[in-house]
Amino acid sequence: MRTFTRISSRQPCRLYLAHHPSQPSPVHLASLSGTACQVKESRALKTGRGFATTAPASDAQAQRRWANSLLTLAIETSCDDTCVAVLEKERTGAPFGATPRARLLFEERVTADNRAYGGIHPLAASESHMIALAPLVQKATACLPSGKPDFVSATRGPGMGSSLASGLSVAKGLAVAWQVPLVGVHHIQAHALTPRLVEALDAARTAAASSTSSAATPTTPTTPTTPPLVSFPYLSFLVSGGHTMLVHSRALNDHRILASAANIAVGDLLDKCARAILPRGFIAAAEASAGRSLPYGAILEAFAFEGQDTETYSGYQYPRQRCDEMAPFESGHGWRLEAPLSSGVLRHALRFDFSGLNGAVIKAAGGDPHMVPGGPGRVPKVPKSTGPPAGPKITLPESERRLLARGTMQLAFEHLASRLLLALKTGAGGGGEGRDAPPTCLVVSGGVASNQFLRYILRSALEVHGYGHLPVVAPPPSLCTDNAAMIAWAGMEMYEAGWQSDLTVLPIRKWSMDANAEDGGILGPDGWVQKRAQ
Template sequence: MRLHPKVLTPRHVSRVASNINYRSRRPLITLAIETSCDDTSVAVLESKTDIIPGNPRALLHFHKKITANNSAFRGVHPLTALYSHQENLANLVNEAIQHLPEAYDSHTNAISIRDGWNNVNMRRRPDFISVTRGPGMRSNLFTGLDTAKGLATAWQVDLVGVHHMQAHALTPRLVKALQPTEAHGSSAATTEPEFPFLSVLVSGGHTMILHSASLTQHAVLSNTIDTAIGDCLDKIARAVLPSEVMSNAKTTMYGALLEEFAFPDASDDIKRISKSKKGTEEAESRNEYPLEDSTAAEYCAKYGAQGGYGYAVPKNGEDQRTRGMTEWGWSFNPPLSRPSGGGKSRTLDMSFSGLQSAVERVIQFGMDKSTGKVNKTERPPTGITLEERRAIARESMRTVFEHLASRVVLALQLIAEDPDSTSIGTVVMSGGVAANRFLRFILASTLTARGYSELRIVFPPPSLCTDNAAMIAWAGLEMYQAGYRDPYSIRAIRKWPLDELLSPPQDG
């Protein structure tokens, strides 16, 4: 487990912060662009310096996202996503500019904007442009980056290239800043959660556990050795969900559909959360961004009855394996374990491809209950009852989420054993899969059962778990306030390890 920065090599270019402190200056405004995958998103964020009780530390003047229609491909199609960026980004930027704060006589840093009625209005020029630089699909990244460079050049302002995963890790700090403050002075200016904290980033492209020691230090403690958790759930969903559910799907976020299908009797709150992630999302008020911030025990008490999960943390590995046995004769072994017991239980590695294959075999062949082995002949789709499909959905998610939760507990234990590390009081979870309520409940339940009941767990609202420009704006703002900015010559980085945040590879 490495908690210290990497040594720079010739393939890296170091990002060095200036020695200017921007926190005491006037409020800052940034226009942010996110185009790393299939979501085209633009935001306008303003930081506040005159913090008074009842007002937030940051204002989101504009935030909108358009997701490419990849439903015909049942997954992200690179060209479809790229075309969507090219069609929608300029229009979103134009709309965002209309929402810049008005410029008054005291503002010399102003630009003239024409509205839909050809009226000229004076708006405050953004102080800098924030844009996702990587990691992501290179062509998609360049679409956003080139647009950001054009805006920065035309307005003669600074540019901040943001690391996509750093932005996810900082999202809870954004949401906290959007909430009304309760105090004056330095206590109101404190950004929470404070460092250090444990970041759990779970999405369609990434699954990692980070030791977030500071704004720019995020040591990777655990990573998947194969596929990401979101990709695994999407592929399981495509195998498990009935054909009528798939044909009527308006989104390619099949993991969210899998949760809704697995728990049809879940509370209205859970169903609302699942639906809130579909289509275009726009927020006009900070009240639309509630932050779930509680101890693990408090979360279990609040959502245990609502979820209808009937879940209890397994006592040990054997209990975990036997509990998963179903009336259809199949069960799913925990990843990186052996059917007979044992395995890599003390490793921080994560793996999800094996479970995905096991689910596909059960769907395709079913199990011979007399032998406990997979049947040799395929069964037709009609040979799988709706009840069994729901059971497969629930058990596959349970197995995946318990695997992740066990690594979170192990990471906390290893940090506590490191004499050079500061103890962790908060776990934050972000990324698209973080919106899954079953995952949240299993994590909270596991932490409570393993002696971390008073550990603080923080979840952003679902609309900010998935890719969005608001998180890019906030990460850019924090980096800018710390003195970081990038030259107009920067390039997009397809692969950018988070522990190389300040030394991005030239050939990424």
């Protein structure tokens, strides 16, 4: 029997880069939050049917910073976020093995206003793209140092078809108008590469600081030679509202999916459970306070741990024994939650399954999974009146709802961690008897990666089971959710590797990363044009 206990003492979880207590504290990707990443969250502004978050880089100038650099304008419209960015990356000149340097000249996002629908609605997303995309591109072009980029990057898939088409069509038009190449980016690949972008942004800032200090201290080196932390091969947890995957990333276009969700994604689980658990009006109050739509999973995390110590999550330690790992969450109030895939032949399978947990949580909250707005397999209907969905009719007191929220996240995240450990112990994630080298780190990306409790559980699981040497890295929250900066970076890596897209390419709603998949993975679809590596 397991319960969520209050905290006593424990090694604090590093927010973006956790490390084993016996190791010296490394340079944090955590230091790349906000200002260091040149991605500053500003007050959300109402724009048409959406809300804008603006982040122009403070050092954007009318000329390129590096004499030999690459410049791209990137567009991301895979779901309900309309995102545009301009990224410059140093092409050559860095010492061998050093982290490349990059800077964001522009980055802005507009999120569709889905509050009336109780979840993402394709019609609202498409309308928001049509309203917001052109003005964002117009603002971004003003930040182009040379008047036009070297190439245009845009999300080709996977995602919602109508949303993808909005951004890809505009990107094609820009490529034609500027007479520059187009790179159609794989959205999930971009998430997996995001920590590499973060390191490049920080390397540029470190170099700039070194250059400034060298004026006073001539012996100070002006070019950092720190090797990148996130280097191939590494393991990736891609966790969002649409995807849950554990991926072995061996090279830029060589990714093997070790485990994926059989039904709903972990982010979708958190959103659905949030609608069932949160008290009536809590979502509306949180969104009113923020002035914009918020992911329900993020609201659930805030509700679950309100007033609690989220630095150490008091007393929590990942189970040491498999039997404890599979034990149910006992509330002590007459309801319990079974751990996913805790029995039967699938208990040792490399796969994720959140459907049973989803139904159990909604039942415990006093609801019907088919009556919860945005329930399994349903697209929210266009409401007759505006306003947030009414909260579930539940009788649980608020203290039990918070306990239910914590139990939901604990079992979901321990389920993720259990499959990570299984992959490491069997050698499926590299380092076994096969040809693959051991992973250099674990990357956690996607919208759910911003959940601090998830990172804490993953770090605890690795430490308890003898993998404390494996760094856990995650982008800052602003780069966990969908954004154009990651599309720009993925476009950069593909372009430098010699890959461009034909102007006839179409959006791809479902697109695997795995080359062994039926569609051939990243390079499987038609439309790729291979050029000489840049």
